[in-house]
Amino acid sequence: MSLDQTFLGRVYPPTEPYAVGREKIRExxxxxxxxxxVYRDAEAAxxxxxxxxxxxxxxxMLLTLKADGQVVFDERLGLDFSRVVHRGQRFSYQRPVRADDLLTVLVKVAQLDTVDGNDVVTLQDEIRGATGELVCTATTTFVARADEAGDERTAGGRP
Structure with missing residues (x-):
């Protein structure tokens, strides 16, 4: 099943705020x-x-992968999740993420392609702080492998 090209440029609702805790950073x-x-000791930071x-x-990645699920699991897009692999991710920071940040993620469908029969979805995530300031822009690419002869899975398959 091919991707619905009308999704190109679509923006999804922002995620619920995520409170960045010192313990989560350490973990x-x-x-x-x-x-x-600097990931453990406030004085070193x-x-x-x-x-x-x-x-x-x-x-x-903890935040963006969850936010990107809004797109990946949107059955109307036509992406077969049973064939999806994470191809890559890039981060462009305006400032480091700090303990006590309250962050939200806004996801936009930036690019939809087919390469050698494989569906390729590129998402752009804006990660913003509590006051709305841009903290980071992340670009994430997923690939859904092409159907193989005799494979019984159907489009939209989800584990």
């Missing part, structure tokens, strides 16, 4: 094996000019 840093003290601990650059 994420532990999970990725990054021992940088302050020594580098930050008001508090900051999050690793990929921390926002």
């Amino acid at each position: 994420f840093a532990d999970a990725i094996g990054d021992e940088n003290p 302050k020594a580098l000019g930050h008001p508090d601990v900051i999050a690793p650059p990929t921390f926002l």
Whole structure:
């Protein structure tokens, strides 16, 4: 099933605010094996000019993947989730994510393509702070592999 091109440029409602906690930052840093003290120690972060601990650059994946689900699971788009893989993600920061930030994500369908029979969806996420300031723009690309002969899955398949 091909992607519904009318989705190009569509903007989804912002997510509920996410409160960035020091413990969540530490847990994420532990999970990725990054021992940088600015992710754990407020004094180390302050020594580098930050008001508090900051999050690793990929921390926002916690928020963007959930927000992107609004698009990926929107059956009207025609994306077969049973075939989706995460192709890539880029972050463009205006400032680091800090403990006690209250962030929301606004998702826009930036590009819809078909490459070698594979559906490719590129999303642009605006991550904003409590006052509406832009903290980061993330670009995420998903690929839904082309149907294989004899595969019994149907479009829109969700685990």
